[in-house]
Amino acid sequence: MIGTSSKLPNGIILGDRYRIIKQIGQGGFGRTYLAEDTHRYDEKCVLKEFAPLVENDADLQKAEKLFEREAGILYKLKHERIPEFKALLRTKVNGKKLLFLVQEYIEGKTYYDLLQEQGKFTESEVIELITELLPVLEYIHQQNLIHRDISPDNLIYRRADKKPALIDFGCVKLAANAVSRSQGFLVTLVGKKGYAPEEQMRSGSAFPCSDLYALAATAVTLLTGETPDKLYDAHQGKWHWQERAKVSPHLAKVLHKMLAYRPSDRYQNASEVLKILNKHQPSLVNSLISRIQTLVVAPKNRVSSNNNSSISHIEKQPTLQFTRRITNNLSRVSTKAIAISQVVSRQVNKLPYARRIRPWQWVLITIAAAIIPGIITFSTIQNIRSAISLSGIRNSVSKTIYVIRKTINLPVSITSRERNQQQDIYQRVQALNIDSGIFFGQVDREFYRQYPEMENVALTNSTEHLKYRRRWYQIAEDLLRQREREL
Template sequence: MIPLLGGRYRPTELLSDEGGFGRTYLAQDVHKLNECCVVKQFAPKLQGTGPLTKAIELFKQEASRLQELGEHPQIPTLLAYFEQNHYLFLVQQFINGQNLLKEWETLGSYSEIEIRTFLLDLLPVLKFIHVRGVIHRDIKPQNIIRRQSDGRLVLIDFGASKQLTATVQTKMGTVIGSHGYTALEQMQDGKAYPASDLFSLGATCFHLLTGVRPSQLWIQQGYGWVQSWRQYLNRPGRDGISVSTELGEILDKLLQLDIQKRYQSADEVITDLTSQPSPLSSVPPTILTPTFAATSVNKAAVSLKSNSKLQMQLLLGSSILVLGLGGVWYLQTRPHTMSEYSPPISRPIPPEKSVPENSFLPKSLKGHSSDVNSVAFSPDGITLGSASDDKTIKLWKLASGEEIRTLQGHSTWIWTVTFSPDSKTLASGSADKTIKLWNLETGKLIRTLEGHSDGVASVAFSPDGKTLASGSASKDKTIKLWNLETGKLIRTIDGHTNGVSSVVFSPDGKTLASGSWDRTIKLWNLETGKLIRTLEGNAESILSVAFAPDGVTLASGCGDKTVKLWNLETGKLIYTLKGHNDKVNSVAFLRSTSPNGVTLVSGSSDKSIKLWNPVTGKEIRTLETGSGYIYAVAISPDGQTIAGGGSGENILKIWQMIQ
């Protein structure tokens, strides 16, 4: 290697000398203040004219494809392509992040919500390249990078791509693709189509979801694993991990061996994903918000449950980036940050502790086998209730942290629970589209309320205990009011244009506030069912709303990482509270811990709970969870205990104030 390549690129480190016919270097562009870039040197190790010709062809294809496709923000930009000293060189944009194989090795298997978020972030990229006649032909976790700056997925390694109109036939021994991830028609005939990339995408989802590498299964049984992929969900150590019927059907269609039965375009997959509710949603935090059409990313709010896959804490350390023919290895030392347009569910590194926690004593409550989507304290202060993706509700004795009983009856994930004002009844809402009322003294089911056409994301009792309000997901978009004495529907309230993630009664019981994935908060007159006003100005989905004790102030948690305080008499925004590094899934008010008598509490996917002074808008302290996203927060009636439910190692945790 000479000091400068192309008169401007200085190699600083050999990143990879693998892949058969390429070396990859980290380099500096001396014309751009030594900005980092990636240089690939074509240095074939192949023997014979045929393989060498094919390697040269693939290398030139990568340069050609990147020049065409690099305008997309999730594809590396081609900076230069030249010949020097009888070598070919390609210079690419340096993508600072880690590939999904390394992410999986660090964090463990993905949850359903993360798979949905992954698909909704990457499918638009595939649509972009397919519309331009390019097939990637080697989609796998190693070739997808989560960009550190904004959490977006970047598709790399176009060395194996080709134009749809090309007639190159793959010869024996030169198959383009990776065993296990490559579609049958591509493996047998060397022909690839958009549907071929979609098979590889399905195989990648399988790998990230189960932790089983398709390449290993292919060696053992060829394509035999495809029709029985579900058996790998419940292998030893995964404790009953499952996927919803809807996602299972999508993966089935992605993994069809017969190309005619497979999805034919990225748009078809997107349509199926966004027309269904996310089965793993926690109330505010984990619900799939089909905002994909607007941002091409969707976070679907998704809170998408980053549900089980969002476990384990990320470690600052080495991560791998594989680019093109070689691979790029480097140390990643900065935590992930999420842009307002990134998928709601990326897996950020825990932020530095910003506030001491010496006045709160943390304690984990063990019992649930999957993410906790909702937590609630009984008004008498004796009991804590928690709802989980494991289809159960658990009741805990607050004084000792002991489990009292488990309530079972819902057929799938439970998104929300709340206690009646007299502490005798518990209401739960589930992705199974029902609400169940439970007798807390006996643990028996009182009745099931049916009528929603989609999952129930939020439930709330009126202050007098006579009425229950429920909000439903995106196919339904309605709020329903129920007579608790008769179990009959009082009225249905329409007005939101997307799922209703959170409903709450005002302290006087005259007003209902609802937050929605349509980015609005609506206030309703409960006597008439009429809309009072709409609060607008949010950049992302509203995931949680809570009334302050004065009944005049409302707090909202939003997918844009902020908490907002609203004056309900004027409809004006009071404060925007910034400090969280990821979406704010839950908000609640705590009495008697701050000078003004009220503290605002917020829980976020940045794995922290923050306490705020709602009068000044200043942050008071941060409670770190250690691992896992926070999907829900609740405050005990005496203000002495904060409960947080979420994902990770400590999926249910309480912080008790030390006097």
């Protein structure tokens, strides 16, 4: 039977080009090797052997043609989170023909390895992983492809940029399976048991929502530290993982839908999941800005007390009435501005699982304190100017504007340059339409990796923390540049 092969010795050169460093894996259709490309300054690459179980050379040629077709599909994929397909290698070793798929080598650790080393992942870490991978899956599915084999083993935390990459597409296994099945041999399942959904494991059917299922199964494995066989009741077709991981009700609901037994009961595409996740996690500053804008429309109106919030809701009033009474209500506007700034600080303590002020939360607090007066002043000026045209009243308006600026001037102990840098970072995050909490959490993790001694220290506006603040800004700007280059 053709298809079996011996392990290649380390140091052997294939095709006068690829030097084998070591074997790094073995599957149903051959071995996987780490190698060096001697034609590209010893650049590392991965060689995946293709050795399906067939009876004769004619069947092998048929398998190779099918493999080449599938490899051609991989070649068309151009995404930074997917290893680049480089070449098909046909060679001979000791008279035996061998066929390899040559791919980019992604240096880093698999998420399975990370789980073994550091233990269970936090909710924020899992949300970050999911939101990073959903756009990758959306791209793949738009190419009419299904990955079919998502699991912690096939996700790599890339060392170069600290981002997840998706490896080991199942379409190569599909090519081998098609030929093996036609010859009456047992086929190797495409997908890992426990991670792949029932429709894929039983009949080979796969849809975009099948990949979403596998991604959710990976997520609950990382959250609980347990493999799917300990979390899934095959008899009832139900998952039982929530008692082993403390997560927010919203994330639990999203994962529950992604893990639905019937494909029609799941989210049908990656963008749908991403939209749901982002919708539920609005930026803290965004929500405050929206409340401020409501506040400054008409400060004349009656203020209603609310026991659950220190900010009152004010109904709209005609612009003319607002103009006539603006001076009498300056103190009220000022009081509200200060109250909002205080609420920003208190909101941090209400964040789920927050035990201290994180650097990103400190930045949002400072930004909010800086922009609140500007928003109120700007909105007030625009309402006044749009409603008044008499020159005499314009003089009063100028005095009013001066009083507003004087009255609601909230002290911020950082320089205007640093405050502008904070606002620029926040505005760029908003322009990229990414969730600020998730992004700033990513910045925090990199910051703490570089400065572990700051893990339990609350970052402040003091000169003592100036160098740390500058480094935090630099990390945020570096990550933003990476995101912007991806567009």
